[in-house]
Amino acid sequence: MLELKGIDAGYAGFQALFGVSMRVDAGEAVAVIGSNGAGKTTLLRVVSGLLAPTAGTMTMQGTDLIATPPHKVIETGIAHVPESRRLFPRLSVEDNLRMGAFIPAARAKFHQRLEYVYALFPRLKERRTQLAGTMSGGEQQMCAIARALMSEPKLVLLDEPSMGLAPVIVSQVFDLVRRIRNDGYTVLIVEQNVRQVLKVVDRAYLLEVGRMKASGRAEELAASDEIRKAYMGL
Amino acid sequence: MDCQLDIFFLEAVVNGLLLAGLLALLALGLNLIFGVIDVVWICYAELVMVGMYGINYAYKGGMPFLVAALFGIVLVAIAGALLHFLVIRPVLETPPINQLLVTGGVLFLLQAAATMAFGIEFKNLGIRLGSLNIIDMSFSWSRILAFLFALAGMLALWLFLSRTFIGTAIRAISQDRQIMPLMGVDSRKLYLVTSAIGGGLAGLAAALMVLQYDIYPQIGLQFGPLIFMICVLGGLGNMIGGFVAAFIISQFIAVGSSCFHTEWGYAVAFLFFMVAIFIRPQGLFGSRT
């Protein structure tokens, strides 16, 4: 579904990704794990067009993503839940969801999609008129995921959904991830919480200072001594 | 000083209210542009002037007034979009002072062009709507209609902003510009649409003003500064703040004029403005950040 080959990317005078290649197949859940500053966020920003890569190729179901303008990437079926949620704090929950359905294809189905995400997250329906910025961290993460689902995407990009949340809420967030997988979405998730994320994905890649260091089935990586030592504190 | 709670005082209060509708409409347009694009159109009142001339010539060229008014709205909407496209967009990423300077430049350009094209004499559509007389008070219909249509225009904008996808994006963009592409929003297009709406509001104001005021190239100077004062008082970019501030300022003008002297009305309003801004530098409804 999504395929990256030899991607280089960075910020003015600083290269953050070096020849990154990876793929996500339809129906899979894939994680990219790595520590602070490894380039995980940069990778997702490249995929959704917020940052233009300086080398490499990138396709989504055969569409060349590099030639796609940033605001058109979502129309190829990619929805991005950005790092630290990035809801519109002074818009209501429902207006945030409306923004998620901005593209023409989704506008036509707005009410149907709204019913769908409210069924998936009944809490959001209770809070539909509340300003998004006044909700708890867990509720905001729920809203951010729901907003991404409004466009009826095929692939959902999740950037550290557990960041900044209390441990109890973290496991709830991973339950959410499991739920959207079971609902048929392909998921690409970036996490530092290696132990938990490896329980919800099929495969994972290990990113270290901008380079892909390892990849494999989630169970294999979870069993690897190197990863257990470096990332799971065992 | 001759300030009593008599019927003339009441007349002044009502006239202030009627003026407020128009000022609120103008403040709304400026706040909309500032809230979305983060640019102050210094030449906003000159766009109204362009609309007034447009309507004047369209009407005298034989169009019925309503058609001429519609023409004026479309004309200024296009002017607003062109202003953004030709003048603002090239300097959008540069320091804010540049944006102020270029729109300030457009102000002088439009005044000079209007003077050369239309001359300095006052123009008037010659439409007389008469007035509504209640007891000893008299309110001109042109003011009453201006008030009602200004309110209707603001209501229409509010419905658009709260009910449509583009309207929601207009409210969202200042809260997080960077992630707009993730929503599928092309910010450049949204800025153009907003500029056209801001222009359209100036065009509506022009259509309401040609029924009340003579047209001349410098007419913008008469109310432009007033609109900026209202916007700053309400909190720049805050649409509701601007609406409330328009009603406050126009009461000061109307009541001040009736108690003291016409010229004093503006002075009293400005004095209030300075005190209010001293106490709340962010504006009555602005947030501190």
Ligand SMILES: Nc1ncnc2c1ncn2[C@@H]1O[C@H](COP(=O)(O)OP(=O)(O)OP(=O)(O)O)[C@@H](O)[C@H]1O
């Ligand atoms: N806007 C930016 N300008 C310059 N450098 C940046 C910028 N954003 C990120 N970087 C740098 O790029 C590198 C990768 O950052 P990135 O945000 O992708 O890491 P990350 O893996 O998401 O980290 P974290 O887990 O802390 O979110 C870091 O060294 C970071 O300092």
Ligand SMILES: [Mg+2]
């Ligand atoms: Mg990150």
